[in-house]
Amino acid sequence: MKKLRLVITGNPGVGKHTSANIIAEKINAEIIDINDVAIDNNATGKNTDLGFDVNVKKLLRLLEKLLKTKRDLVLVGHLAPYVLKPAGISLVAVLRRSPYELEKTLKKRGYSVDKVRENVASEILGISLHDSVKTFGKRKVAEFDTTGKTPKETADEILAALQNKQKSKPKLMGIDWLNLVSEKGDMRRFFKY
Ligand SMILES: Nc1ncnc2c1ncn2[C@@H]1O[C@H](COP(=O)(O)OP(=O)(O)O)[C@@H](O)[C@H]1O
Ligand SMILES: [Mg+2]
Numbered sequence: 513m514k515k516l517r518l519v520i521t522g523n524p525g526v527g528k529h530t531s532a533n534i535i536a537e538k539i540n541a542e543i544i545d546i547n548d549v550a551i552d553n554n555a556t557g558k559n560t561d562l563g564f565d566v567n568v569k570k571l572l573r574l575l576e577k578l579l580k581t582k583r584d585l586v587l588v589g590h591l592a593p594y595v596l597k598p599a600g601i602s603l604v605a606v607l608r609r610s611p612y613e614l615e616k617t618l619k620k621r622g623y624s625v626d627k628v629r630e631n632v633a634s635e636i637l638g639i640s641l642h643d644s645v646k647t648f649g650k651r652k653v654a655e656f657d658t659t660g661k662t663p664k665e666t667a668d669e670i671l672a673a674l675q676n677k678q679k680s681k682p683k684l685m686g687i688d689w690l691n692l693v694s695e696k697g698d699m700r701r702f703f704k705y
C-alpha cells in the first residue's frame with residue numbers, strides 16, 4: 513500500500529498541531545514536527561525575536577530521508593512549502609484562521625507586538641496558501657478555515673478530504689481576509705505603513 517504523507521501547514525497559531533495530533537491518533541500515523549527536525553539536527557541559524565532561520569537545504573535533505581524510510585506520516589509546520597518536495601505527498605492541508613482570532617491566540621502565546629503583527633499580516637495576505645500552491649501544485653492543496661470550529665471538527669474535515677469522502681472538493685483560494693479587514697476599516701490595525 514502507498515504510504516500516507518499528509519502535510520499540515522499554515523501560519524503559527526492557526527491550529528496545526530492540535531488538529532494534527534487528533535488526526536495522527538485516529539489513523540495511527542506518526543507526527544513529524546518540521547521545526548523539531550530542524551532544531552534537533554542543527555539545521556537552524558540566526559535566532560531573532562521574529563523566529564529562527566533555517567538551513568533550507570539541510571532540512572530538505574533530512575526530511576527526504578524521513579519520507580523514504582518512515583511509515584504513514586503527518587508532517588506539521590509552517591515551513592512545509594520551503595523544505596518539502598511534492599513527490600509522494602498525499603495532501604497538503606493549509607489551515608486558515610480569521611485575523612481577529614489569530615491575533616488573540618498569538619497574543620496569548622506571549623508573542624511580541626511585532627511578531628503578532630507580522631504573522632497576522634501574513635495570514636491576511638494568504639502567504640502560506642500561495643507558497644503551498646506554488647510548491648505542491650493546486651491539485652494537492654486544500655485550505656481549511658478553523659475560525660469558530662473545534663479542533664475535532666477541523667480534524668474531521670481534513671480526514672474527509674484525505675479519504676475523498678467530502679461532498680465537494682475543499683475550496684482553494686476561497687478565503688479572503690483582506691476583503692474582510694478592509695471592509696471593517698482595520699487595515700491600519702494589521703499593516704504598519
Ligand atoms: N478548529 C481548530 N483546530 C485546531 N486548533 C484550534 C481550533 N480552534 C481553536 N484551536 C486552538 O488554537 C490554538 C493554537 O493551536 P496550535 O495547534 O498550537 O496552532 P499551530 O500549531 O498552528 O501554531 C490552540 O489553543 C487550539 O486549541
Ligand atoms: Mg504549532
